[in-house]
Amino acid sequence: MGRSMAQLELRNVTKRYENGFEAVSNFNLDIQDKEFIIFVGPSGCGKSTTLRMIAGLEEASEGEIWIDDRLVNYVEPKDRDLSMVFQNYALYPNMTVYDNIAFSLQVRRLPKKEIDNRVREVARILEIENLLDRRPKDLSGGQKQRVAIGNAIIRRPKALLMDEPLSNLDAKLRGQMRVELAKLHERLDTTFIYVTHDQTEAMTLGTRIVVMKDGRIQQADTPKMLYEHPVNRFVAGFIGSPAMNFLEGVVCCEEKKLWLRCGARMDFELTWCSVYSVLTDYIAKTVTAGIRPEDIYLEEEYRKMGQEEQKGLKAVKVTVTARELLGAENILYFQAGENDLIAKVGPECAYRSGEEITLYFDTKRMHFFDAGIGMNVERCELG
Ligand SMILES: Nc1ncnc2c1ncn2[C@@H]1O[C@H](COP(=O)(O)OP(=O)(O)OP(=O)(O)O)[C@@H](O)[C@H]1O
Ligand SMILES: [Mg+2]
Incomplete structure (x- = not known):
């Protein structure tokens, strides 16, 4: 042409x-x-x-x-x-x-x-x-x-x-x-x-x-x-399907480490997060953490990973509420504490509604947003 x-x-x-x-x-x-x-x-x-x-x-x-x-x-x-x-x-x-x-x-x-x-x-x-x-x-x-x-x-x-x-x-x-x-x-x-x-x-x-x-x-x-x-x-x-999960939490500093506390059953050590240094500005503040469904893994998937890959993955006890098999993948709906969340996992997953299982959240791939204006903390200038 x-x-x-x-x-x-x-x-x-x-x-x-x-x-x-x-x-x-x-x-x-x-x-x-x-x-x-x-x-x-x-x-x-x-x-x-x-x-x-x-x-x-x-x-x-x-x-x-x-x-x-x-x-x-x-x-x-x-x-x-x-x-x-x-x-x-x-x-x-x-x-x-x-x-x-x-x-x-x-x-x-x-x-x-x-x-x-x-x-x-x-x-x-x-x-x-x-x-x-x-x-x-x-x-x-x-x-x-x-x-x-x-x-x-x-x-x-x-x-x-x-x-x-x-x-x-x-x-x-x-x-x-x-x-x-x-x-x-x-x-x-x-x-x-x-x-x-x-x-x-x-x-x-x-x-x-x-x-x-x-x-x-x-x-x-x-x-x-x-x-x-x-x-x-x-x-x-x-952007992303199913959509990113969001969790509210408070950034805390204990044992010389940063943590995100999201209620009774969920504490995430933030050591491996890419924005770790930015998060130090948020100590004692509430942030919204975002994790994509594809960054949450089944225990079986976690076990197959090498040591390096397992770094930063945090075990969370959850209750399955529903599952949809979409050909090559499963969409797992679950409850973790107060939160209704979604994971995208492998096709072999057979868990049913009501089962209590452990899932692994990849904190390396977590995103963090200002709880008020919703800006990614990467972009926030704290005044
Ligand atoms: N002639 C018009 N007079 C007044 N408002 C209008 C007029 N045309 C469109 N709008 C409004 O402007 C806004 C943007 O409309 P637009 O058609 O650009 O949206 P869109 O993003 O293309 O949505 P969609 O995905 O539904 O096609 C809407 O709130 C619509 O109601
Ligand atoms: Mg249009």
């Missing part, structure tokens, strides 16, 4: 709708050429609004939107060199797949030969060459979605904007299309900006993920950074 640079910059972009509601507040983001940027966040957090402002379908109330050194706030959508794919792929029912893809070039009166070359190239990339003569009603959901994408990319836009393009597809097809989109991004050399509230899509597709809440960016980072260093409790709970 032909390619052109696409760098996008959003500077202090705010959207206030006519009723006064501020849907997006002071949004700042630099998007580099060829990035696969994901906007993710709960319903109503302003993802579509932001995407629509980039596309020019909504006007920004404040701030600047730049595409490749051009201020585009007052540039018409069609002149922004962007393409958008929506959840409800709008195909022309009476036109063949070929014409649905070719349409935007036909109205621009490009030479027939050039249009034909480009339709076939796009069809090859999307693997729909054998469908070109069909009409939309004779296509599956995933095939329709590909045609809609074909229609969007044939113009060789600087960036492809997608608003939950897979949310109408069933789970299996979504999985397939997710892989297809990743391949497409590699082949196209185009910037992708993609809205979803599916965090699997976000984590697997995004080169960078922008986590939003209430119209504000919480964190814009690589999937790995979001997973390992969430800036606050909201991001920590939003």
Whole structure:
């Protein structure tokens, strides 16, 4: 495909709708050429609004939107060199797949030969060459979605904007299309900006993920950074499935060691924590500890580990409340003291509701958040 640079910059972009509601507040983001940027966040957090402002379908109330050194706030959508794919792929029912893809070039009166070359190239990339003569009603959901994408990319836009393009597809097809989109991004050399509230899509597709809440960016980072260093409790709970467990506790210093005391049955020695030195500022304070379900192990799993791996793992007596077998893994629901928690463990686990067992919590992988504002203690400056 032909390619052109696409760098996008959003500077202090705010959207206030006519009723006064501020849907997006002071949004700042630099998007580099060829990035696969994901906007993710709960319903109503302003993802579509932001995407629509980039596309020019909504006007920004404040701030600047730049595409490749051009201020585009007052540039018409069609002149922004962007393409958008929506959840409800709008195909022309009476036109063949070929014409649905070719349409935007036909109205621009490009030479027939050039249009034909480009339709076939796009069809090859999307693997729909054998469908070109069909009409939309004779296509599956995933095939329709590909045609809609074909229609969007044939113009060789600087960036492809997608608003939950897979949310109408069933789970299996979504999985397939997710892989297809990743391949497409590699082949196209185009910037992708993609809205979803599916965090699997976000984590697997995004080169960078922008986590939003209430119209504000919480964190814009690589999937790995979001997973390992969430800036606050909201991001920590939003990224990862099942979600991170949270426990309140008080940081204490005894026997020259730091401990987290989370009620009667749970004391965690913090010696192996990566943020140990920061936690010394929290002595006698309450913090929220976060531990991901995948960082809690069965006794059998613990026994199989080497000595080095076992370091920092803390035994906790718990009561199993439920278990769900999800193919290759088990989701174990349990109670530890006052807390209802979740562990992701191996498929061989057969514990039943009511059983008392010992689980091992990996304190090396615990996260800690300020109990008030929810900021990760890594980022907190205690004043
Ligand atoms: N035309 C409008 N007038 C007033 N408020 C609006 C308008 N359009 C959207 N909103 C509000 O702005 C907020 C952000 O909406 P937006 O569609 O951007 O959310 P979203 O993150 O895309 O949500 P979803 O995941 O449900 O699609 C919501 O609270 C919504 O109700
Ligand atoms: Mg939306």
